[in-house]
Amino acid sequence: MTLYIGREASKLWKRICAETTTEINLLLENWKYLLAGLIFQYIHGLAARGVHYIHRPGPTLQDLGFILLPELGQDKAYISETVFTFVFVSFFLWTFHPFIFKSKKIYTVLVWCRVLAFLVASQFLRIITFYSTQLPGPNYHCREGSKLARLPKPDSVLEVLLINFPRGVIYGCGDLIFSSHMIFTLVFVLTYQKYGTRRCIKQFAWLVAVIQSLLIIASRKHYTVDVVVAWYTVNLVVFFIDKKLPELPDRTSGNSPLLLPVSTKDKDGRTKEENHKLLNGNTVDPADWRPRTQVNGKIVDDATNGMHADNAMNGA
Incomplete structure (x- = not known):
């Protein structure tokens, strides 16, 4: 029994080392794309922080989702964030599964290059949209009477650049159309839909995306239009950009050497x-x-x- 465990541990360690070498080589070739995608995440956060300065609270707009779905309340608003955290963490761990499991179909670095490309395109459209028209935020901290609904004039440029992370991201107002949470959720689900291998997990992922949509509306974090626009915009963005990007090499065989796509x-x-x-x-x-x-x-x-x-x- 001890000999078997030692043998399997040795195989696992060799697999991790081989995979790490392969991914480092890919990282050296594609680090510019990853860095650009990560930098844009900061730009997106900066833009969301900036629109908070020009946000003006007002009466909550009439919304069909607010009429149909019961309001969760401030004490249960954490539910939608918990679901989103589950989606984010589970997808992040899945992208690193080639380091552990024998059944490999993806390269971690290449998958994240695609994911960041989808996110950047969707977030760019989102920035244009929520700066075009500022709606009164439906969230509790964005309503009339809340101290967080309007930000005071910044004392320095550094205050704006630091975006008061993470509080400034969690308690933002004005960046409504369309939902950032749904951008991440749908990009992750669509990526697993294409490169995942478990059909039951794919079906479960789409179910979670629908539940996440309903929870966002029930928590009054977004209007229904923010979620609806996210659904068709992100799907179209992923559809068109995926056609422009080079396809990932197939790793179904598991132990095949690194074969990058040839033009x-x-x-x-x-x-x-x-x-x-x-x-x-x-x-x-x-x-x-x-x-x-x-x-x-x-x-x-x-x-x-x-x-x-x-x-x-x-x-x-």
Whole structure:
């Protein structure tokens, strides 16, 4: 029993080391994209902080969701934040699962490059939207009479740049259309929908996204329009940007070496070069191809089934 545990621990450690080496190489190639995405997260927070200075509290607007969904109240407002934290943490841990599990389908660095690209595009549209029109915030701390509903004029530029983190992010007002929580939730769910392997988890993730939407409205953190706009905007952003980004290499085999996606131009050039060599009687790199023979409608490798292939071609 002790020998088995030691052997498995050794395999796990080797897997972690190999995966770490691969991800570091990818990080060195893509660190600029990751850094740009992280910097924009700060810019987005800065923009949300800035709109709070020009927010003017007023009567809560008429909203269909407020009429249909019962109000949770201030004492239960933590429920929606708890659900969002669960979504964020679970997705973050899932992106690092190749370090532990044998069934690998993604590279962590490449997945986060895509996720940050989706987030940046969605947040850019969000900044334009909530600066275009400032609505009176429906949240409790944004209503008339609350000291947090209006921010006093800043004493210095540094006060604005520090955005009073994390209190300034949690108790923001004015950044309504569209919901930032739904941006993160939908980007995470859509990413797992494409690269995840468990169908039941995918269905559960969409259910959680719907529940999260209802909880945001019931907590009076956003109007219904903020959630509705987030649903179709984020889905469209992910749909169009995903087509522009290079596809992730497939890692279904698990222990395959790092194979980064090759551009279509490179593939076409390589195919033409190989065809030119074959037409001139030259051979190509044996590592790039394996002779295959078709027997009884099936394609088999000559290297492993040479005897059956020869018999079939000789009529035996």
